[in-house]
Amino acid sequence: MAQDLTPVRDGIDKIDNTIVELLKERLSLAKTIGKLKNESKRAKWDPLRERQIYERLTKLNDGVFPKDALHSIFHEIITTCRLSQQKIAVSYLGPEATFTHLAGVKYFGHSATYSPMESIADVFSEVEKGRTQYGIVPVENSIEGAVFSTLDSFMKFRTKICGEVRMEITHNLVCKSGDIKDIQTVASHTQPLAQCREWLRKHLPTCPTLPVFSTGAAAQMAANNPNIGAIASSLAIKTYELQVVVKGIEDYRGNTTRFLVIGKESPTPSGADRTSLLLGIKERPGALNEILSVIARAGINLAKIESRPIKGKQWKYLFFLDLMGHIDDQHIKDCCTTLKALCSYFEWLGSYPVTEESSPDA
Numbered sequence: 065m066a067q068d069l070t071p072v073r074d075g076i077d078k079i080d081n082t083i084v085e086l087l088k089e090r091l092s093l094a095k096t097i098g099k100l101k102n103e104s105k106r107a108k109w110d111p112l113r114e115r116q117i118y119e120r121l122t123k124l125n126d127g128v129f130p131k132d133a134l135h136s137i138f139h140e141i142i143t144t145c146r147l148s149q150q151k152i153a154v155s156y157l158g159p160e161a162t163f164t165h166l167a168g169v170k171y172f173g174h175s176a177t178y179s180p181m182e183s184i185a186d187v188f189s190e191v192e193k194g195r196t197q198y199g200i201v202p203v204e205n206s207i208e209g210a211v212f213s214t215l216d217s218f219m220k221f222r223t224k225i226c227g228e229v230r231m232e233i234t235h236n237l238v239c240k241s242g243d244i245k246d247i248q249t250v251a252s253h254t255q256p257l258a259q260c261r262e263w264l265r266k267h268l269p270t271c272p273t274l275p276v277f278s279t280g281a282a283a284q285m286a287a288n289n290p291n292i293g294a295i296a297s298s299l300a301i302k303t304y305e306l307q308v309v310v311k312g313i314e315d316y317r318g319n320t321t322r323f324l325v326i327g328k329e330s331p332t333p334s335g336a337d338r339t340s341l342l343l344g345i346k347e348r349p350g351a352l353n354e355i356l357s358v359i360a361r362a363g364i365n366l367a368k369i370e371s372r373p374i375k376g377k378q379w380k381y382l383f384f385l386d387l388m389g390h391i392d393d394q395h396i397k398d399c400c401t402t403l404k405a406l407c408s409y410f411e412w413l414g415s416y417p418v419t420e421e422s423s424p425d426a
């Protein structure tokens with residue numbers, strides 16, 4: 065005879081009741097803090113406090129409850145509490161169910177309002193005009209490198225970087241029927257098409273590829289045309305009611321994309337931050353070397369350097385540099401003062417907390 069589960073389930077129900085009561089209490093305390101912050105004009109988002117909470121809870125948990133699950137649960141709780149102090153609107157590279165959309169939800173939780181945009185430049189424009197407080201854009205992929213339209217938009221729009229999201233990307237080949245024989249064209253954004261180049265050459269050698277402006281747009285096309293296959297996210301499969309043909313068709317494992325959260329202001333230091341700069345370098349021998357030496361002498365870790373041509377000025381470039389540290393850290397501040405004097409152009413793009421990697425399906 066089956067064991068009676070009722071007494072144990074009663075125990076779980078009691079715990080769930082307590083959790084809900086405590087969540088309501090936590091939300092109410094967060095709202096009180098929100099009011100106090102309003103009075104003293106303090107920023108609602110406090111990354112240092114949030115990092116300390118995660119660290120404290122991880123220690124308290126002692127590994128009994130799976131670490132990533134605990135983090136996800138508290139991420140949703142904390143973002144909901146933060147959103148209760150201030151409603152947050154986020155624009156992203158749409159349509160619905162792109163990897164950028166997923167990255168946004170990972171970062172801001174489910175309670176924020178999300179607006180899809182047609183291009184990366186449109187996301188920047190929305191934020192610059194103040195129509196959404198935040199925007200989320202892809203900036204680099206571990207296999208394909210920089211996302212140029214994002215870098216170029218930093219040269220064009222006045223926004224600040226507020227945060228980053230790192231997400232392991234798994235590409236799925238999808239179509240309406242789920243049968244590979246129905247696919248005559250494979251549509252996706254140029255980056256996923258490039259990241260799956262070898263797989264497509266081997267398994268669909270005669271199928272032309274069709275670059276479109278996002279993975280969400282490709283999924284939409286596949287939903288409307290049974291002969292179009294799309295390379296898209298797992299969220300797109302649900303959103304557009306598609307069938308999986310093959311999961312994980314990327315040519316290399318560990319395919320990770322870094323996304324940036326852009327807004328009007330960078331957050332206060334969290335204790336583990338990255339500072340992004342946009343520099344113009346004087347045209348003289350050794351100028352770049354001089355810049356790098358300043359950073360090296362200050363003992364600052366240069367996490368990234370990338371150059372982009374300046375539109376309309378032939379053979380002129382701007383450099384994107386990422387330094388480990390926050391602009392409010394004295395050694396970063398001093399280094400930036402020296403760089404400003406040495407460079408033909410200097411712009412601080414933002415200082416923001418470094419985040420850990422996470423998988424989209426986690």
Ligand SMILES: C=C(O[C@@H]1C=C(C(=O)O)C=C[C@H]1O)C(=O)O
Nearest residue numbers: 094097108109110113142145146
């Ligand atoms: C409640 C606060 O506001 C925000 C929400 C937090 C939370 O839910 O724990 C923590 C830091 C802030 O980003 C706070 O500053 O304490």
